[in-house]
Amino acid sequence: MKRALLAVLLLLAGAHVAWAISDPAEELRDPKQEARAEQIGRQLRCLVCQNESIEDSGADLARDLRHIVRQRVVAGDSDAQVVAWMVARYGNFVRLSPPLEWQTLLLWGSPVLALGIGGLVVLAHRRSQPKPPAPLSEAEQARLRDLMKT
Amino acid sequence: MSTRRAILYAAPLVAAVAAGGGFYAVLHRMQEGSFDPHGVPTMLLNRRVPGFELPGLASAGFASTDLFSIGHPVLINFWATWCPPCIEEHPVLMAMQAQKIPIWGIAYKDKASAALDYLQTRGNPYVRNAIDAPGRVAIDWGLTGVPETFLVDGDGFVRWHMSGPITPKMVKEQIEPLMKKYGG
Numbered sequence: 001m002k003r004a005l006l007a008v009l010l011l012l013a014g015a016h017v018a019w020a021i022s023d024p025a026e027e028l029r030d031p032k033q034e035a036r037a038e039q040i041g042r043q044l045r046c047l048v049c050q051n052e053s054i055e056d057s058g059a060d061l062a063r064d065l066r067h068i069v070r071q072r073v074v075a076g077d078s079d080a081q082v083v084a085w086m087v088a089r090y091g092n093f094v095r096l097s098p099p100l101e102w103q104t105l106l107l108w109g110s111p112v113l114a115l116g117i118g119g120l121v122v123l124a125h126r127r128s129q130p131k132p133p134a135p136l137s138e139a140e141q142a143r144l145r146d147l148m149k150t
Numbered sequence: 151m152s153t154r155r156a157i158l159y160a161a162p163l164v165a166a167v168a169a170g171g172g173f174y175a176v177l178h179r180m181q182e183g184s185f186d187p188h189g190v191p192t193m194l195l196n197r198r199v200p201g202f203e204l205p206g207l208a209s210a211g212f213a214s215t216d217l218f219s220i221g222h223p224v225l226i227n228f229w230a231t232w233c234p235p236c237i238e239e240h241p242v243l244m245a246m247q248a249q250k251i252p253i254w255g256i257a258y259k260d261k262a263s264a265a266l267d268y269l270q271t272r273g274n275p276y277v278r279n280a281i282d283a284p285g286r287v288a289i290d291w292g293l294t295g296v297p298e299t300f301l302v303d304g305d306g307f308v309r310w311h312m313s314g315p316i317t318p319k320m321v322k323e324q325i326e327p328l329m330k331k332y333g334g
Contacts, residue, residue: 047190047294060259061294064285089292091193 026063028070037073040082041066045096053096183317190294192311199226199306200290204280207262207269211280212254218306223332225253225325226300227276228288230260231268233296239315243275246321251329257281258288258296301325303332 028034038055044065046057054062054069065086072082086094098104106113136144179185194200203213217224227243229236243253255276257265262281269279282288291300294313301310310328312320 050188061285061289064289068289089193089289090190090294091292093190 026066026070028074033070033073036079037066037070040073040079041069043083043096044069044086045094047090047094182319183314184320186314189313190292192300192308192313193292194300194308195311197308199300199302199308200287202287202290204256204282204287207257207266207279207281209279212278214306217302219304220302220306221304222252223301223303223309223329224277225251226256226302227253228256228258228282228291228293228296228298230258230296231264232260235315236297237272239297240272240275242316242318242321244273245318246325247275249321249326251321251325252277254278255280256288257283258293259283259285301328301332 028037041055042053044054046052046054046059046062046065048059048061049057052062054065068085069082072085077085083095092098092101098107100108176185176187180187199214199217201214204211206212217226225246229239246253253276255278257279260281260283262283265279265281269276285293291298297315298313299311299316300308303309309332310324316325
């Protein structure tokens with residue numbers, strides 16, 4: 001009850017601020033909470049610009065989502081809970097770093113796959129290399145010595 | 151020419167043809183509106199609509215409870231007066247209204263006066279009108295932009311979703327069959 005009251009008070013305290021990108025008024029008063037909110041926000045995709053995180057985006061929706069992230073942080077949600085809140089509404093697409101699932105296996109496996117393909121190419125190349133030439137015979141060596149002298 | 155050589159020469163050609171075919175298919179689907187590379191699939195598909203309660207524009211608004219036992223399918227259309235694709239979509243909505251397809255409208259991040267003005271001058275395709283001025287309910291719906299339309303069945307479950315303007319082709323090929331399927 002005390003915590004809930006505190007959360008409400010904190011929410012009300014933050015309610016007067018105007019929201020805009022890199023607007024200091026958007027930030028939470030508690031620097032620790034603000035740092036956490038920023039860190040969470042940087043993992044969340046802006047659904048409008050899509051290649052920016054909501055922390056970097058100037059879109060209206062990103063600003064609303066930043067606001068919600070801060071509300072949830074103040075309310076005492078863990079990082080995972082805030083991300084889960086977003087995923088419940090926007091799916092895993094909202095996460096800039098997708099979780100390892102069977103659908104993302106190819107994505108996460110691509111470095112290993114690339115390494116494997118590269119290794120195969122190197123192996124194939126080594127095999128197809130011609131054998132080193134046979135050592136020179138006695139007569140050939142004699143001729144080489146002759147040629148080097150002149 | 152050895153078969154190995156033949157394969158070496160043919161491989162790039164085959165790859166180029168396959169890539170060209172793929173690009174053509176994707177671009178064609180983008181042109182007819184059935185594929186949107188920026189589209190975010192809705193999490194609500196085959197789930198019940200999220201809980202909400204919104205004020206109306208001129209008369210009463212509506213709430214999720216109105217959709218839970220509505221008994222017939224309905225389209226929920228998020229729109230805004232400041233959104234050009236919504237204006238582009240508007241005649242299609244009017245045509246659906248003429249076909250007796252029920253559409254409920256939610257004005258997103260808009261002013262009630264501006265929304266009413268828009269409906270008065272261009273025509274009101276909606277059976278019921280609500281407004282989500284702060285855009286908070288829209289986030290619970292997973293909205294990424296306007297227009298966005300959800301087909302909700304008689305029990306309040308989302309059965310179809312489109313982010314972006316609806317085209318006459320979509321009405322004929324997707325919405326009409328679904329309305330029939332869910333008893334419209």
